[in-house]
Each structure stands twice: as structure tokens, then as C-alpha cells.
Amino acid sequence: MDLAFTPEERAFADEVRAYVRANLPADVRDKVASGKHLTRDDHMRWQQALGRKGWLVYTWPKKHGGPGFTPAQRYIFENVCAEENAPGIVPFGTKMVGPVIYTFASDELKQKHLPSIREGKMWWCQGYSEPGSGSDLASLRTRAERQGDHYVVNGSKTWNTLGHWADWIFCLVRTDPKAKPQEGISFLLIDMKTPGITVKPIVMVDGGHEVNEIFFDNVKVPVTNLVGKEGEGWTYAKFLLANERLGIAAVPQSKRGVEALKDIARAELDGGKPLIENTGFREKIADLELQVTALEYTELRVLSAMAQGDAPGAEASGLKIRGSEIQQRITELTLEAVGEYAAPYLPGLLWQGSNEAPVGPEYAHLAAPRYFNTRKTTIYGGSNEIQKGIISKMVLGL
């Protein structure tokens, strides 16, 4: 056991930092640093820059065209990217459907989709939850009926993130309504340009549009777009969710968030002195920083176990729980630091990138929307109540 990085690992960190500095567009970096929202093109420019280096799919093994990073390299890569204010990698293609495709799909689908995911040329989105099926995902009802060499898909999906920017969607659909809930589900890839698909925005608590409801009205999908076997979709979905829970801890982002919070607490005044000198408040920040440290070392232990060949299992659920709570706590303390200047709501500045000056400092107008929006982290990807259920069952045997 050794906590220190090897000379090779330190050299790798330098290599990553040099590449990020040379290839991350400055305007994108500045937007991330100041907490502004990114456009589709902003994401694409960065992802394709990583794609050119083969690092966009940094979690993939070599045999599927990934870089085959060790856990230490992954950790270094994620941290350096966050420190350099690179945007988070959109996970739908790279971390979600990609591994499902290379693990379970036909050679035809692998050849068709893996290269464009590696290069960051296609935008993927996820079709899992439905209005009636959230925590109880296996009750989903979107129907895919086999007709000759096509499936005809009818139904709706919700909480679809950034589907309005997507080229493709991966969907859980019901192919056998007579089978047990989990056994009648299949995993289908659908081109978003297919006739019969409607994307309807859902306005969020902060007034923004990032998620959608997606309607399928007699959408014809070639049967060759089925991943693996019909009726096996639930197995693939669980595989995907386990992967999703791993990245969801967002340790590097939270480390950056704590530093940003400290900067705000240094800039804000309290009785004529920097707020960070207020004992009560600085101890709250210290407590948060320690929570992040505990999370980071838990994630390192999981990564280390994975390097020994263990699949990410129930321990990863714990990461999601704490990671999401910590993300929320950061926004809570940031809001507290900003105080009454969090009140002004400037949607033009927030969402349309207008040039109007913020009221107060720039970080102030983001504080409340972030706090409100980040409530989603304990809900999405399997709510924390569901995650705790998994741990109590799978780990504690209750």
C-alpha cells in the first residue's frame, strides 16, 4: 500500500495537464470557472479534443479502444481536468451506453457506434424513467412491438437530460408485456431523427431547461438496433446503473466546489472582516472539506478494489449517497455565504448568456439557482432512499 504517486504517475499528471492547457478552448474554460452554463458546441469542442487524444473514454479498457488507465491514472485524469476547469464529460455515451455496447451488443452495433462515442461525435441521451416509473423502474411501460424487421415503439420517457441536443437515445422498452416485469424489458438504441419522436422541455426549479419528456408515437426502429438479447434489458440496465453510480460521486468537482466556496467566503464581508474569519462559518467549511476527504478516500478504495478485478458493486451506492449530499452541502454553504444578494433572479444572464451585469458579484446570482437545482442529485440515478435500500439488502443482508 502506498499513497504517494510513482514517478510515472507524476509524469502522467504533467502530461494530462499539458494536454488540457493546450487543448481546452479558453472560452469554455472561463465559462466553467465562473459557473456559467455551456452550449452543446462548448461540450462538443472539449469532448472532441479529448477524443483526438483517445481520452474521452478514459474509463474504457484498451481492447475497446480506451486508454486502459489504471485506477490511479483515472483519479489523476479526473482531478487534473477538474483543477484546470474542464467541463465534466457528458456521461451518456462515454460512461453509460458505451460500456453496455462493448459488453453486450452485436459486432455490427459496436462498429457503428463505438468509434463515434470515442471521438465525441455523437450526442447520446438516456430513456429510462417514465412518468409512472421512477424509483420502480422495472414497472416501465413504453412498448416496443416486433413487426417484421422493426420494432414499433409507443410510450413516453421522462427526466431525459439534454435530449434536445441528442443524436441518439438508448431506451429501456417493454418487448414482452406478459413476462415478469424485469424479464420483459429490452435495451434499444433509437436515432432521435426517427419520425414519431417528440421532445418536450421540462422547466426546472431554477427556470432552466435541461431535462425533457420524450414521446414515442409509432416510432419504427430496426431490430438490429436491439442490444444483446430481447428480454435481457434489465441486466444491461443494472450494469449501466452500477457504472453510473461510480462517476456520480463527483469528488474532483466537489473539491473544486469547496475551493470556490473558500474564495467566496474570503471575498464576502461580515462586520467589516472577511466572512472566512467568522469561526462558525469557517468550521462549517472545514467540516465540509473533511466530508469530501472521507468520500475521496472511499472512492480510492473502490477504485483500488476494481483494479484487483472486482466489479463496482454496492460500495458504489455509498459513494452516490455521500457524493450527492456533499454536492448539496456545497451549494447550501455557498448560498449562506452570499446572503441576501442571492435574491436577485437574472434569467437572461443565467440562461441566455446575455451581457447584462450581475447584481453584486458574479457568483452571487448563481448561488440560489445552483442550490435549488442541486436538490436533484439525491433524486436522480436512483434516489438516495433507493440506494440505501440496495445497501441494506446487498451489503448488510437486511
Next chain:
Amino acid sequence: MDLSYSDEQKALQEGVERFVREKYVFDTRRKIAASERGWLPDNWAQFAELGWLGMSFSEDDGGLGGGALETSILMEQFGKGLVLEPFLPTVVLGGGLLAAGGSAAQKQALLAPMIEGKKQFALAWLERQSRYNLADVSLKATKEGAGWSLSGHKGVVYNAASADTIFVLARTSGGARDEKGLTLFAVDGKAKGLSRRDYPTQDSLRASELTLDKVSVGADAVVGAVDGAFPLVEGTVDRAIVALCAEAVGCMDAINAATLEYIKTRKQFGVPIGKFQVLQHRMVDCFTNAQEARSMALMAALKIDDADATVRAKAASGAKVQIGKSGKFCGQSAVQMHGGMGVTDELSVSHYFKRLTMIDLMFGNQQHHLTRYSNLAMAA
């Protein structure tokens, strides 16, 4: 001891309940929030007609002789409906300042028409650096002939755009954060040299940044004593805190009711999600939190007219601590139990959550009032 409402108070409660039920359906509120002013003159006229604007002022001042309890009865129901009309800045703050510190002439010129629904007010105290310290004021007022000249900046002034008169807290002597040396001025909303940047707030209210550039006012614009405004403003803000606490109690009741209804009807795994113990216990904690908030808000309303200034301040701060804690718990829990629906703009839940969040930040958050309370309570 008797903690039940009188018949008059019950009638007031029923009246305002009816108003909220009839005039503040959630979709109507959405339209009011999007309207030019952000509130409805028709509703304000009704407040005046029903006597709500004068409810808590003495009969000598042209009011109906009620007190903090009547204000709380109104505010609680306003909280239930997320009412947008500027009752707090106009009646509780502006009216409160005039009632406590205004001259007979000021009361006649400003308070009487306010009670009739003809004048709107705002209080401008906060500055960029102030945080929650009411004395952290640097906007300067200097003598100019018989009157004064005001220059400086004020921030997050609720209802400034609609206000006929803005009460501006200014430094007339002393150092940056001295409590002595502050003077309150009644400034015309359209005064020369006063400019505004208006904006909506996170919780759909309206506020403004104000810049005062050599705004001239007469000697008769001073409310209360020159250099002696601090106790007047602090006392009035404490009364506003008590009113805010009542509003928060209304918000909590509404958000808890919506959540309870949701977990009884939303089905997953073949049963209403309220059958799951983890949600049952959280829901119980929400109700307990709301009960504690209600108790503390009532305690504060009953003590805010106490003869002892320390008792009054402790009551306001103590209640604000509880409201901050309970409001956060109920708001966050309601969103969580609603799942994805809780973070949408579509349901009212997110709007109650936003209001509860902003109430915590107004006039000092939980942490600030815990510190203030502890300093008051532990002082030898």
C-alpha cells in the same frame, strides 16, 4: 393563560383564508408574478377595503387597534398562498417605521393614505457589505441648508419600484458600523438623483438596487431622531421578522400538505410510496418541524411588544432560528419526497421551497440569529 384566537381574530383568519383560496390558485399566482408590477392593484384595494392594511395600527394612527398577532394571522395565510402583494415592505416595515417613529405630520401624510391603500413603501437598509448587520451602513447624508443630501448605494430593496416612499437608512455621523449616527429618511420614490435597477427575485417578488446621487430632502424627511435611527429600525425589523416567521409557518403547512397528499397517491412498487417507512418517518419529522415553527412564531408574536428590549430581540431571533431550521427541513424534504417532480417549476412545491429559502436569508439567517440570540441570552 389562553392561546386561542378571539372571535375577531378567527373572523380575520377565515377572511384571509377565503381570499387566498379564491384569489391565489397557483396558476393565478403564476400570472400575477409575470405581470408588470408583480402584484395586483385590485388585490391591494381589497386588502384596504377589508381593513387589513390598518389592522395592526392603533386607532389613534387610523388603524383598527390590532397588533402583532393580527399581522401574523394575515401573514400565515399569505404564506399558504405565496401571496405576492407587498404587505411586508409596505405595511409591516414602512407602516411600522412610521407608527413607531413618525411625527404626527408624517403619519398624516404617509401612514393614513397607506392604510387606505393609496401609498406603497419600501425599506432601503442593506448595502453590498452589510450582510445582516443593520448598522453596517455607509450611504451618507450630509447637511444641505435646512435639509439633507443623500448619496450612496442600497441593495435588494423589496418593492422599491412600486414604492411612493422609500425609507432610506443613512449615516449622518460615526464610523462604518456604529449603531449611533444613523438617520432614517423618507425619500420620494421619484426623487431627483435616485436611480433604480429593478429585477425579480428567486421567489418571484420584486426588488431593486438603488443609487442615490445627491438626493435632496427637507428636514421634515427625517423619521425619528437624527443619529438615532438604529433602535427604530432594529425594532421594526424585529417585528418584520415575526411577520416573516408567520409567513413561513403558512408555507410549511402548505408544502407539508402537498407532500403528504403526494406520498399518499404516488404509487411505486405497487403501493403508495407513503407506505415506505423511510418516507413515513421523514413526513413525521416534517410535521414536527412545522409544529415547532408554529410554536416559536406564536411565542415571538406574543413577546414582540414586551416592555423589555432584550425580551423582544430574543423572541424575534429565537423564532427566526427555528424558522430557518424547520423551513429548510420541510422544503428540502418536500422536494426529495416528490422526486423529480419536486425540482420542476410546474408544481407549487418548488415555489414554496424557494420562498422558505429566501425567508431564511432575509434579515439574518439561522446562523446570524443563533449568534444574536446567544449573545443576548448568555450576557451576564
